[in-house]
Amino acid sequence: MPSLKDSARVVKQLETLEYRVLKVFVSSIKHHEIINNHNILSYSNLHKDRVEYALENLLKLKLIFKTEKGFKLLTAGLDVFALKLLVESGIIIGIGNSLGIGKESDVVEAISEIHQRRAVKFFRIGRISFTDTKRKRSLEKNKNVNNWLLINIEAAKREYDFLIKLKSTKMNIATPYFRSMHSIVMDRINGLRLIEIRNLHNPKEIFYKVFEQIRLAYNENIINGDLSEYNILLDENNDILIIDWPQAVTLDHPNAEFLIRRDLHNVIRYFRRKFDLSIDEDLYYNSLVKK
Ligand SMILES: Nc1ncnc2c1ncn2[C@@H]1O[C@H](COP(=O)(O)OP(=O)(O)OP(=O)(O)O)[C@@H](O)[C@H]1O
Numbered sequence: 001m002p003s004l005k006d007s008a009r010v011v012k013q014l015e016t017l018e019y020r021v022l023k024v025f026v027s028s029i030k031h032h033e034i035i036n037n038h039n040i041l042s043y044s045n046l047h048k049d050r051v052e053y054a055l056e057n058l059l060k061l062k063l064i065f066k067t068e069k070g071f072k073l074l075t076a077g078l079d080v081f082a083l084k085l086l087v088e089s090g091i092i093i094g095i096g097n098s099l100g101i102g103k104e105s106d107v108v109e110a111i112s113e114i115h116q117r118r119a120v121k122f123f124r125i126g127r128i129s130f131t132d133t134k135r136k137r138s139l140e141k142n143k144n145v146n147n148w149l150l151i152n153i154e155a156a157k158r159e160y161d162f163l164i165k166l167k168s169t170k171m172n173i174a175t176p177y178f179r180s181m182h183s184i185v186m187d188r189i190n191g192l193r194l195i196e197i198r199n200l201h202n203p204k205e206i207f208y209k210v211f212e213q214i215r216l217a218y219n220e221n222i223i224n225g226d227l228s229e230y231n232i233l234l235d236e237n238n239d240i241l242i243i244d245w246p247q248a249v250t251l252d253h254p255n256a257e258f259l260i261r262r263d264l265h266n267v268i269r270y271f272r273r274k275f276d277l278s279i280d281e282d283l284y285y286n287s288l289v290k291k
């Protein structure tokens, strides 16, 4: 897998000509996984020699891949394009250290133009072969099931839209700023995931705070659907933030009831096991659903 730091370096090296050709690949993602020379030529509107030169460089940098039928954009190519867009749009000026490597994403620190710290989440669905049957089934409905680049762009769109919606409520949400292809720029949270926390001064109070966040989302008809101690952060102000929303659903989803029960169950199980709290699941579920 390409490192985002390498991609950031490439962003600085790449010339306008190569970007123009890279853009042809990006613009074609929806329709062609593989593009032949003929199409690249006609879409780019460049002279044949210049296209060949650009393709050679993109190949050397491992941003594209050559197949029998033509060329294919690689994840590193999409990363470079997305990063370039973020810099050109004035959203970030550079990226820094990794903040986390999830099952389905790489999250890195970034600096904004006004020198504030941001987090950029790059979607990486398909990086590991997955056995999660639920996800697999929902992806199979998508005719582009093998087009991982497109699947990642769509996941970023979904999460970004949910974050924007949640941000307009009273919830504590890492402010989303921008989506660039398969990446999302948001506030960098200074905190720890519940899974990393050894001791809590008042675990019951923290549970109430988590439940309050679940309730605020639920009141907006939104269920996270993947809630656990891995996706809940406690920040430096002792506030709870729920992250990771690409799989969220609205209450009209056929599995909504199952998902909200599972979210609640996962959270309550964590507090029960780790802090020996006794929490009545049904009580909390009922207080949630009665409106
Ligand atoms: N806004 C943020 N600020 C700081 N760190 C963050 C932020 N967003 C994500 N992270 C870190 O990156 C990790 C991965 O992010 P996230 O949970 O959104 O991705 P994921 O790949 O879907 O994870 P999972 O493995 O749960 O499927 C988080 O566990 C967290 O440590």
Ligand SMILES: [Mg+2]
Binding pocket: 102, 230, 231, 244
């Ligand atoms: Mg996560």
